[in-house]
Amino acid sequence: MTAAAECTKIQPLSLPDELILMLLNDQTGYFHQVPGWRLQCAVAGAVLAELSLLSRIDTDMESLVLLDPTETGDPALDPLLKEIADEPDQRNARYWVERFAGQAETVIDLTLDRLVDQEILEHHAGDFWTLTPAHWLAHQRSDAEKSTASQFIRTRISEAIFTDMIPDPRDVIVICLVNTCDVFRFMFELNEHAEERIGLICRMDLIGRSIAEAVEQNIASPTGRPSALSRRIPRVPLHRLLLNPHARTGHLPALFADLAKEYGPVFQIKLPTAKPKTFLAGASVNRWVHKSGRMHLRAGGYFADFENVFGASGVLPSLDGGDHFRLRKAMSPAYSRERLAGQLDQLFRLVRKFMATWTVGETYQARSLCRAMVNEQISSLHVGVDTQDLIDDLVTYKERALSVHIIKIMPEFTLKTPGMRRRAKAIDEMLERVRRVHTPAQRAGCPRNLADDVLGLNVSDPQLVPESNLRFALTATGLTSVYFGDMLSFAIYAMISQPEIHERIRSEADALFDNGDPDGEAFTLAATDVTHRFLQECLRMYPVIAMSVRDVVNSCVVEGHELPVGSRVYIAQTASHYMDDVFPDPFSFDIDRYLPPQSAHRSFGFAPYGLGTHTCLGIRQALLQMTVNMMMIAHYFTISASPSDYELRFNPIPSMKPTKKLKFHIAGQRRELPA
């Protein structure tokens, strides 16, 4: 560890740090549900209180005065201190709480980053945070190694509330701020005496009092009631929708980008005989979904009918809140890059096994070829069985169930026709195969796979993963093969239709594979630079999951429009991929847009893997697997598109894929496939 890092580690916590740690709910990986405005005011209050403790400002009930404009060195505090210093008029605490509330999100982000840097918090994909044992506490307490920073603060705060000790001034302020957020009742069992004591403590400190009053006044003011400000959601006239060129080519991201440009980031579409649907599109709403969606949106509702088809309820994509986070944590090893990196030999063997069935001179339908290629790998790696004979039935049935129950464009009876009933049997057959090979004796000595994790959770936590969910969870590889396989179709098409890029991917592949099979460590960013940037551009231009669906469970205002409780929203998270203020010249395939210093792909405008709590759990694993597939194809084969003048068109329902017309012609084999 560098001296600088060591130095950061032992920095004392600021009041914004302590407030965030108090509010973090380790079970859900996010904050206690504090209404947005209260949280923003409390964070603004924490900043002012910290500035006051650092003797930069002084405040009483009437005024707030600057004592010393010298920077504190804390990036969460200094910009706000400067604003106070630059203000010509003298204002009171209420004014500054209201003014800084709008910047609370930045303060929270900086505070979270700092707590992660100090290894007090751990950040998880999907913007979840958990507490780590706090080593810095060693400087403060001898038993620190066993506790977390949050436990340490909570112990202090509970001592202040539940004993008659005179609390430390910092603790008084923390108590005022947490009380403002109205979440003590979730942290401690409060009796009447404790509530009185909290009230008493909150009156002890002048800063805490003035901030709490400012917060109360702000909550009561009209700015605290956002729905009063909301505007009507514009509706897209049907003819504008139908005349859009992207509606005809099935290009959903470009269609929604156009509509957002014309009607704003929140708009409605009403098809004849259907209720109006509300869409969100653009980088600003993506940001809202990612950051705030967890307070207002749920995934459970829209997924319920679909999972019911499999007899399941509460599987990973449909869970919300604490159980969702718990299941994500428990399943993340199965979806990690490390899991796949440890099984690369098996992956290489499976890719070659599939490619060995290709005949030079033959032409294959792109979609089924790629789905089968991915299924060969995924079903073997994830659930330890071969399902190549079942994949067509599995995919047809699952796609129909998605169209009926998620997209809702087909009537329910279409899932119960004799043909569909026959196909549904593939699900039970697959489940039976997985169960047969997952007895303890047969798995002894085998590397752990996804089925081991799911079955293990069913035993250790049968409420979280009940047996009734296994039919869904153990056959979900069928859906992964669809999304991932269609992504592979797009990527192969993009590679073979751009000879210069094809050549560069081939050079990288040859460098890695020419001297035998590489190991997991070899797939570094430097060794796969072109392939990696190429795949990023494929994900931008051809996102297979263009949109997600959620239900509003707490009313909210997004970009000035109210989303009422009970409404359903369609989040077109990939529309921003085609907005030229996010990605200039968005229709040109340009792998150089991922070169530094460009950073659009690190913004909320780039969302091929979704947003918020349900962000794809397999991002890094998928990227490694996709890289291996593209490189091995480029290394061993020469493929061309058929027909040679094929122009890419999309079939967007239920997910984005190339039309059936796209075929791949195996034009040549560059080298023998090793046995």
Ligand code: HEM
């Ligand atoms: C390039 C291919 C892939 C793309 C574009 C993709 C995209 C996505 C998207 C957009 C979501 C969020 C859906 C929503 O919000 O409703 C998602 C969820 C998920 N993905 Fe992926 N995915 C890909 C490959 C994979 C692979 C290979 C795996 C497994 C190794 C995987 C595992 C998951 C899981 C488990 C979830 C559910 C997470 C949750 O609900 O908390 N994905 N994916």
